[in-house]
Amino acid sequence: xxxxxxxxxxxxxxxxxxxxxxxCLTAYDWLFASLLDQxxxxxxxxxxxxxxxxxxxxxxxxxxMEQMIYHTQCVSRGVxxxxxxxxxxxxxxxxxxxxxxxxxGRFMKEGGAEGVKIEGGAPVAETIRRLTDMGIPxxxxxxxxxxxxxxxxxxxxxxKDSGEAEILKEDAKILEQAGAFAIVLEKIPAVLAQTITxxxxxxxxxxxxxxHCDGQILVTQxxxxxxxxxxxxxxxxxxxxxxxxxxxxxxYTDDVKQGSFPSGAESF
Ligand code: KIV
Numbered sequence: 001x002x003x004x005x006x007x008x009x010x011x012x013x014x015x016x017x018x019x020x021x022x023x024c025l026t027a028y029d030w031l032f033a034s035l036l037d038q039x040x041x042x043x044x045x046x047x048x049x050x051x052x053x054x055x056x057x058x059x060x061x062x063x064x065m066e067q068m069i070y071h072t073q074c075v076s077r078g079v080x081x082x083x084x085x086x087x088x089x090x091x092x093x094x095x096x097x098x099x100x101x102x103x104x105g106r107f108m109k110e111g112g113a114e115g116v117k118i119e120g121g122a123p124v125a126e127t128i129r130r131l132t133d134m135g136i137p138x139x140x141x142x143x144x145x146x147x148x149x150x151x152x153x154x155x156x157x158x159x160k161d162s163g164e165a166e167i168l169k170e171d172a173k174i175l176e177q178a179g180a181f182a183i184v185l186e187k188i189p190a191v192l193a194q195t196i197t198x199x200x201x202x203x204x205x206x207x208x209x210x211x212h213c214d215g216q217i218l219v220t221q222x223x224x225x226x227x228x229x230x231x232x233x234x235x236x237x238x239x240x241x242x243x244x245x246x247x248x249x250x251x252y253t254d255d256v257k258q259g260s261f262p263s264g265a266e267s268f
Pocket of ligand 1: 050217219
């Protein structure tokens with residue numbers, strides 16, 4: 001049965017305590033956000049993945065604050081029930097805590113977001129503390145953090161060796177202590193995600209992190225089979241929308257070329 005009451009940060013944290021799984025997806029525009037919200041998603045993320053699946057960039061790095069604010073405004077018009085979180089883009093929170101606070105505040109004041117997401121562990125803990133102290137809910141993001149893709153050198157699974165796994169476990173506790181209300185765990189071994197999930201009192205939201213996380217998130221365009229550039233192993237594709245859409249566009253093109261569209265019934 002679909003829940004009716006508006007999702008809040010405390011409700012999300014409570015879902016971990018009660019063992020109810022948290023369903024999350026990304027959105028970048030009003031139409032998709034409306035459909036996700038009507039379908040009963042608990043959390044909608046305006047991901048900086050929009051740089052890739054919406055804008056066609058190769059990484060998430062180029063997307064700007066202004067572009068993310070615009071996407072957040074569009075999405076917020078379609079969201080009635082889900083918790084709406086906006087991704088802070090590369091360099092919007094790393095330069096100084098003041099800049100991070102100003103930018104995070106813009107997502108709430110101008111974008112209509114109810115919180116922000118920030119990538120990274122110990123190095124961003126003080127920033128998360130500052131934001132949460134000022135009333136801005138923050139979601140952490142550990143593991144394969146796409147804004148660091150140039151440092152990682154590729155999209156391989158993170159935390160496979162014991163050294164990196166230890167850092168991730170430590171980082172999760174640091175983010176919780178800093179006041180984060182949830183943590184995205186991206187592309188790490190399922191057993192490591194399970195250990196982290198059991199070690200913190202805030203929800204973990206997995207993407208390529210196995211089934212033991214408190215919730216799951218995917219990029220909506222991946223789930224729909226709309227983004228065909230690459231298909232990560234962790235994606236479950238529920239439909240093949242790119243095929244369906246290409247077919248519709250090509251039939252329309254044929255109809256126009258053959259003069260069968262518009263028909264008499266479609267004319268005035
Ligand atoms: O940018 C994004 O969409 C994300 C999620 C996939 C977690 O960070």
